[in-house]
Amino acid sequence: MTKKPEAFDKFPVGLEERDVLPSSRKNVASRDHRPMLENLQRRFFLRQTLSLGAVAMLSGCNLQDGDTIDRILWAMSRWNDRAQAWLFGQNKLAPTYGPTDVTRPFPFNAFYPEDSVPDIDLSEYRLEVSGLVDNKRFWSLEDLRVLPQVSQITRHICIEGWSAIGEWSGVPLRSFLERIGADLTARYVGFKCADRYYTSLDMPTALHPQTILALDFDKGPLPAKYGYPLKLRVPTKLGFKNPKHIAAIFITNEYPGGYWEDQGYNWFSGL
Ligand SMILES: Nc1nc2c(c(=O)[nH]1)N[C@H]1C(S)=C(S)[C@@H](COP(=O)(O)O)O[C@H]1N2
Ligand SMILES: [Mo]
Numbered sequence: 001m002t003k004k005p006e007a008f009d010k011f012p013v014g015l016e017e018r019d020v021l022p023s024s025r026k027n028v029a030s031r032d033h034r035p036m037l038e039n040l041q042r043r044f045f046l047r048q049t050l051s052l053g054a055v056a057m058l059s060g061c062n063l064q065d066g067d068t069i070d071r072i073l074w075a076m077s078r079w080n081d082r083a084q085a086w087l088f089g090q091n092k093l094a095p096t097y098g099p100t101d102v103t104r105p106f107p108f109n110a111f112y113p114e115d116s117v118p119d120i121d122l123s124e125y126r127l128e129v130s131g132l133v134d135n136k137r138f139w140s141l142e143d144l145r146v147l148p149q150v151s152q153i154t155r156h157i158c159i160e161g162w163s164a165i166g167e168w169s170g171v172p173l174r175s176f177l178e179r180i181g182a183d184l185t186a187r188y189v190g191f192k193c194a195d196r197y198y199t200s201l202d203m204p205t206a207l208h209p210q211t212i213l214a215l216d217f218d219k220g221p222l223p224a225k226y227g228y229p230l231k232l233r234v235p236t237k238l239g240f241k242n243p244k245h246i247a248a249i250f251i252t253n254e255y256p257g258g259y260w261e262d263q264g265y266n267w268f269s270g271l
Contacts, residue, residue, distance in 0.1 A: 078255075081268035085202050092271045094210055094235035097153045102218070103164035108225045109239065111197065111259065117225045118194045118245050125229055131190070131250035134181025141229050144215060147171045147179070152210060154235035156242065159265065168233040170214035174207045182251045190256035191232060194245040199258035201234065201241065205270065210235050213246070237270030 108114050126138035151169040177184060189206040192198050205211060214233040215222060222228045227244025234242050240260045250256075261267045 077266060081202075081266065084268045085204065091208075092236065094154050094271070097155070097165050099153065099167070101165045102153060102167055106166050106218075106226070107158075107162060107164050109158055109160070110195070110225075110244070112195070114225055119224070120194055120229055120245060122229060127230060127246065128192075128248040129180050129250070130248065131252045132183035132186045133251055135179075137180075141215065144171055144176075144213065144230070147175065149215070150212060152212065152233065152235065154210065154233070156235070156239050158239035159260075159269070167218050168212065168214040168231075169216040169219075170212045170230075170233070172209065173211045173213055173232065174209070176213055177206065177251075186251045187253045188251070188256055190250045190252055191243040191246050192248040192250075193243050194247045197243055197245070197259050198256070199241050199243050199261065200256035200267075201237070202268070205234060205236060208234075208236055234270070240265060241269055 110117070122141060126140060127144070128138055130136055148171070149169050150172055151167065153165060153167045155163050155165050157163040173189070177189070182189075184203065184207065187203060188200050189203065190198065190200040201211070210233075212233045214227070214231050215229070217223060217226050222231060227246075230246045231244040232242055232246060241258070258265075258267065
Protein backbone atom coordinates (compact mmCIF):
# COMPACT_ATOMS: atom_id res chain seq x y z
CA MET A 1 0.00 0.00 0.00
CA THR A 2 1.43 3.40 -0.90
CA LYS A 3 0.49 6.45 1.09
CA LYS A 4 -0.19 9.64 -0.78
CA PRO A 5 2.56 12.09 0.13
CA GLU A 6 1.32 15.17 1.93
CA ALA A 7 2.78 18.46 0.85
CA PHE A 8 5.29 20.08 3.14
CA ASP A 9 3.78 23.51 2.63
CA LYS A 10 0.72 22.42 4.58
CA PHE A 11 0.34 23.60 8.13
CA PRO A 12 1.87 21.28 10.68
CA VAL A 13 -0.78 19.08 12.28
CA GLY A 14 -3.01 21.14 14.54
CA LEU A 15 -1.22 24.39 13.78
CA GLU A 16 -3.26 27.26 12.45
CA GLU A 17 -2.13 30.57 11.09
CA ARG A 18 -3.41 32.48 14.10
CA ASP A 19 -1.03 30.48 16.29
CA VAL A 20 2.13 31.70 14.61
CA LEU A 21 1.26 35.33 14.12
CA PRO A 22 2.17 38.14 16.46
CA SER A 23 -1.07 39.36 18.06
CA SER A 24 -0.86 42.73 16.30
CA ARG A 25 -1.03 41.04 12.89
CA LYS A 26 -3.74 38.47 13.54
CA ASN A 27 -6.38 40.31 11.56
CA VAL A 28 -4.35 40.84 8.41
CA ALA A 29 -5.36 38.79 5.36
CA SER A 30 -3.93 35.29 5.74
CA ARG A 31 -2.03 35.00 2.46
CA ASP A 32 0.41 37.67 3.69
CA HIS A 33 1.69 35.25 6.28
CA ARG A 34 2.35 32.21 4.22
CA PRO A 35 6.02 33.01 3.39
CA MET A 36 6.74 33.38 7.10
CA LEU A 37 5.07 30.09 7.89
CA GLU A 38 6.82 28.28 5.09
CA ASN A 39 10.15 29.63 6.17
CA LEU A 40 9.52 28.56 9.74
CA GLN A 41 8.56 25.08 8.62
CA ARG A 42 11.55 24.75 6.34
CA ARG A 43 13.93 25.63 9.12
CA PHE A 44 12.29 23.18 11.48
CA PHE A 45 12.45 20.50 8.86
CA LEU A 46 16.06 21.00 7.80
CA ARG A 47 17.49 21.20 11.26
CA GLN A 48 15.18 18.53 12.71
CA THR A 49 14.94 20.86 15.63
CA LEU A 50 12.37 18.95 17.57
CA SER A 51 13.93 15.51 17.53
CA LEU A 52 14.91 13.58 20.66
CA GLY A 53 14.92 15.56 23.86
CA ALA A 54 14.53 19.02 22.39
CA VAL A 55 10.86 19.19 23.27
CA ALA A 56 11.69 18.02 26.77
CA MET A 57 14.22 20.84 27.03
CA LEU A 58 11.76 23.43 25.83
CA SER A 59 9.03 22.20 28.13
CA GLY A 60 11.32 23.16 30.98
CA CYS A 61 10.95 26.83 30.02
CA ASN A 62 7.99 27.30 32.33
CA LEU A 63 5.48 27.87 29.54
CA GLN A 64 1.98 28.16 30.81
CA ASP A 65 -0.70 25.69 29.88
CA GLY A 66 -2.37 26.70 26.62
CA ASP A 67 0.39 29.18 25.92
CA THR A 68 0.77 29.99 22.23
CA ILE A 69 4.43 29.02 22.03
CA ASP A 70 3.69 25.77 23.75
CA ARG A 71 0.96 24.96 21.26
CA ILE A 72 3.22 25.78 18.34
CA LEU A 73 5.97 23.53 19.65
CA TRP A 74 3.56 20.67 20.21
CA ALA A 75 2.18 21.04 16.70
CA MET A 76 5.68 21.24 15.25
CA SER A 77 6.70 18.15 17.15
CA ARG A 78 3.74 16.16 15.85
CA TRP A 79 4.42 17.38 12.33
CA ASN A 80 8.09 16.45 12.69
CA ASP A 81 7.04 12.92 13.75
CA ARG A 82 5.13 12.53 10.51
CA ALA A 83 7.97 13.95 8.42
CA GLN A 84 10.35 11.44 10.00
CA ALA A 85 7.95 8.61 9.30
CA TRP A 86 7.76 9.56 5.63
CA LEU A 87 11.53 9.90 5.35
CA PHE A 88 12.77 6.92 7.26
CA GLY A 89 10.11 4.50 6.15
CA GLN A 90 9.64 1.05 7.56
CA ASN A 91 12.43 -1.08 6.17
CA LYS A 92 15.46 0.18 8.04
CA LEU A 93 16.85 -2.61 10.23
CA ALA A 94 18.39 -2.03 13.64
CA PRO A 95 21.88 -3.59 14.02
CA THR A 96 22.02 -7.09 15.53
CA TYR A 97 24.79 -8.52 17.72
CA GLY A 98 26.30 -11.84 18.76
CA PRO A 99 25.81 -13.77 22.05
CA THR A 100 29.13 -12.52 23.46
CA ASP A 101 28.00 -8.89 23.08
CA VAL A 102 25.12 -9.27 25.55
CA THR A 103 25.26 -6.84 28.51
CA ARG A 104 25.21 -8.51 31.94
CA PRO A 105 23.69 -7.55 34.23
CA PHE A 106 21.16 -5.85 32.00
CA PRO A 107 20.01 -2.49 33.42
CA PHE A 108 16.53 -2.08 34.89
CA ASN A 109 14.54 1.10 34.29
CA ALA A 110 10.97 2.25 34.97
CA PHE A 111 9.22 5.32 36.32
CA TYR A 112 9.45 3.69 39.79
CA PRO A 113 12.20 1.85 41.70
CA GLU A 114 12.94 -1.84 41.20
CA ASP A 115 11.20 -2.93 44.43
CA SER A 116 7.90 -1.60 43.01
CA VAL A 117 7.88 -3.80 39.91
CA PRO A 118 4.34 -5.20 39.39
CA ASP A 119 3.76 -8.71 40.68
CA ILE A 120 1.61 -10.38 38.01
CA ASP A 121 -0.28 -13.61 38.66
CA LEU A 122 -0.04 -15.65 35.46
CA SER A 123 -3.22 -17.62 36.23
CA GLU A 124 -5.13 -14.34 36.02
CA TYR A 125 -3.16 -12.81 33.16
CA ARG A 126 -5.04 -12.16 29.93
CA LEU A 127 -3.92 -9.86 27.12
CA GLU A 128 -6.81 -7.68 25.95
CA VAL A 129 -7.14 -6.82 22.26
CA SER A 130 -9.46 -3.98 21.21
CA GLY A 131 -10.15 -1.20 18.74
CA LEU A 132 -10.01 -1.69 14.96
CA VAL A 133 -9.71 -5.50 14.95
CA ASP A 134 -12.01 -8.31 13.75
CA ASN A 135 -11.19 -10.61 16.63
CA LYS A 136 -11.56 -8.90 20.03
CA ARG A 137 -10.63 -11.73 22.34
CA PHE A 138 -8.38 -12.19 25.35
CA TRP A 139 -5.08 -14.05 25.00
CA SER A 140 -3.32 -16.12 27.65
CA LEU A 141 0.45 -16.43 27.61
CA GLU A 142 0.07 -20.05 26.47
CA ASP A 143 -1.97 -18.89 23.47
CA LEU A 144 0.98 -16.68 22.52
CA ARG A 145 3.59 -19.38 23.20
CA VAL A 146 2.17 -21.69 20.53
CA LEU A 147 2.59 -19.06 17.81
CA PRO A 148 5.85 -19.06 15.77
CA GLN A 149 8.61 -17.26 17.70
CA VAL A 150 11.68 -15.30 16.59
CA SER A 151 14.83 -14.21 18.47
CA GLN A 152 16.93 -11.07 18.31
CA ILE A 153 20.07 -9.70 19.97
CA THR A 154 19.76 -5.94 19.74
CA ARG A 155 20.69 -2.75 21.55
CA HIS A 156 18.21 -1.03 23.85
CA ILE A 157 18.87 2.72 23.98
CA CYS A 158 17.42 4.78 26.83
CA ILE A 159 16.93 8.53 26.43
CA GLU A 160 18.48 8.95 29.90
CA GLY A 161 21.85 8.25 28.33
CA TRP A 162 22.61 4.54 28.59
CA SER A 163 22.33 1.58 26.24
CA ALA A 164 22.62 -2.19 26.65
CA ILE A 165 22.55 -5.25 24.41
CA GLY A 166 20.06 -8.00 25.19
CA GLU A 167 18.42 -11.06 23.68
CA TRP A 168 14.64 -11.24 23.38
CA SER A 169 12.35 -13.83 21.77
CA GLY A 170 8.68 -13.82 20.98
CA VAL A 171 5.97 -13.35 18.39
CA PRO A 172 6.51 -10.77 15.62
CA LEU A 173 3.90 -8.08 16.28
CA ARG A 174 3.05 -8.15 12.58
CA SER A 175 1.98 -11.79 12.66
CA PHE A 176 -0.04 -11.18 15.84
CA LEU A 177 -1.80 -8.18 14.26
CA GLU A 178 -2.58 -10.23 11.15
CA ARG A 179 -3.95 -13.05 13.31
CA ILE A 180 -6.32 -10.79 15.23
CA GLY A 181 -7.55 -9.21 12.00
CA ALA A 182 -6.23 -5.76 12.86
CA ASP A 183 -6.89 -2.94 10.41
CA LEU A 184 -3.32 -2.61 9.12
CA THR A 185 -4.19 0.68 7.45
CA ALA A 186 -4.97 2.27 10.84
CA ARG A 187 -2.49 4.85 12.07
CA TYR A 188 -1.58 3.66 15.56
CA VAL A 189 -1.10 0.65 17.79
CA GLY A 190 -1.50 1.52 21.48
CA PHE A 191 -0.27 -0.39 24.53
CA LYS A 192 -1.54 -0.26 28.12
CA CYS A 193 0.57 -1.81 30.85
CA ALA A 194 -0.13 -3.38 34.22
CA ASP A 195 1.81 -0.58 35.97
CA ARG A 196 -0.26 2.18 34.28
CA TYR A 197 2.52 2.87 31.79
CA TYR A 198 1.31 3.36 28.23
CA THR A 199 2.77 4.15 24.82
CA SER A 200 1.98 3.84 21.12
CA LEU A 201 3.58 3.17 17.76
CA ASP A 202 2.96 4.24 14.18
CA MET A 203 1.64 1.32 12.12
CA PRO A 204 4.78 0.97 9.93
CA THR A 205 6.88 0.43 13.06
CA ALA A 206 4.31 -2.02 14.45
CA LEU A 207 4.65 -4.03 11.22
CA HIS A 208 8.47 -3.81 11.14
CA PRO A 209 10.09 -7.30 11.10
CA GLN A 210 12.14 -6.57 14.25
CA THR A 211 9.17 -5.44 16.35
CA ILE A 212 8.24 -8.40 18.57
CA LEU A 213 5.92 -9.27 21.44
CA ALA A 214 8.64 -10.72 23.67
CA LEU A 215 7.91 -13.56 26.10
CA ASP A 216 11.55 -14.50 26.72
CA PHE A 217 14.67 -12.62 27.76
CA ASP A 218 18.15 -14.18 27.71
CA LYS A 219 16.66 -17.59 26.74
CA GLY A 220 14.29 -17.82 29.72
CA PRO A 221 10.85 -16.42 30.58
CA LEU A 222 10.87 -12.64 30.92
CA PRO A 223 11.95 -11.79 34.51
CA ALA A 224 9.53 -9.58 36.50
CA LYS A 225 11.71 -6.47 36.31
CA TYR A 226 12.16 -6.74 32.56
CA GLY A 227 8.45 -6.83 31.83
CA TYR A 228 6.91 -10.17 32.81
CA PRO A 229 4.85 -11.67 31.35
CA LEU A 230 4.92 -9.78 28.04
CA LYS A 231 6.84 -6.80 26.70
CA LEU A 232 7.23 -5.17 23.32
CA ARG A 233 10.71 -5.15 21.86
CA VAL A 234 11.19 -2.40 19.26
CA PRO A 235 14.89 -2.02 18.46
CA THR A 236 14.20 0.80 15.98
CA LYS A 237 12.86 3.01 18.79
CA LEU A 238 14.16 4.44 22.05
CA GLY A 239 13.69 2.45 25.26
CA PHE A 240 10.60 4.27 26.47
CA LYS A 241 8.71 3.04 23.39
CA ASN A 242 9.28 -0.58 24.54
CA PRO A 243 6.35 -1.17 26.95
CA LYS A 244 6.78 -3.84 29.67
CA HIS A 245 4.00 -5.77 31.48
CA ILE A 246 1.61 -5.29 28.52
CA ALA A 247 -2.03 -5.75 29.54
CA ALA A 248 -3.84 -4.41 26.48
CA ILE A 249 -3.20 -3.70 22.82
CA PHE A 250 -5.51 -1.50 20.78
CA ILE A 251 -5.65 -0.35 17.16
CA THR A 252 -6.82 3.20 16.54
CA ASN A 253 -6.73 6.21 14.25
CA GLU A 254 -6.77 8.60 17.20
CA TYR A 255 -3.36 9.64 18.52
CA PRO A 256 -2.91 7.66 21.78
CA GLY A 257 0.25 9.40 23.11
CA GLY A 258 2.24 7.79 25.89
CA TYR A 259 3.47 8.17 29.47
CA TRP A 260 6.66 10.04 28.53
CA GLU A 261 5.40 11.30 25.17
CA ASP A 262 2.65 13.24 26.97
CA GLN A 263 5.32 14.88 29.12
CA GLY A 264 7.23 16.17 26.13
CA TYR A 265 9.38 13.37 24.79
CA ASN A 266 9.22 13.15 21.01
CA TRP A 267 6.59 10.56 20.08
CA PHE A 268 8.43 9.16 17.02
CA SER A 269 11.80 8.72 18.78
CA GLY A 270 13.43 6.31 16.39
CA LEU A 271 14.08 5.29 12.82
N1 LIG B 1 5.44 -0.84 31.81
C1 LIG B 1 6.53 -0.06 31.68
N2 LIG B 1 7.27 -0.18 30.56
C2 LIG B 1 8.38 0.57 30.42
C3 LIG B 1 8.77 1.52 31.39
C4 LIG B 1 7.95 1.63 32.55
O1 LIG B 1 8.21 2.44 33.48
N3 LIG B 1 6.85 0.81 32.67
N4 LIG B 1 9.91 2.28 31.20
C5 LIG B 1 10.46 2.37 29.84
C6 LIG B 1 11.85 2.85 29.80
S1 LIG B 1 12.09 4.52 29.93
C7 LIG B 1 12.91 2.00 29.56
S2 LIG B 1 14.50 2.57 29.34
C8 LIG B 1 12.72 0.55 29.47
C9 LIG B 1 13.64 -0.19 30.45
O2 LIG B 1 13.53 -1.56 30.22
P1 LIG B 1 14.46 -2.59 31.03
O3 LIG B 1 14.02 -2.53 32.48
O4 LIG B 1 14.20 -3.90 30.39
O5 LIG B 1 15.89 -2.12 30.88
O6 LIG B 1 11.38 0.16 29.71
C10 LIG B 1 10.42 1.01 29.14
N5 LIG B 1 9.11 0.40 29.29
MO1 LIG C 1 14.19 4.87 29.10
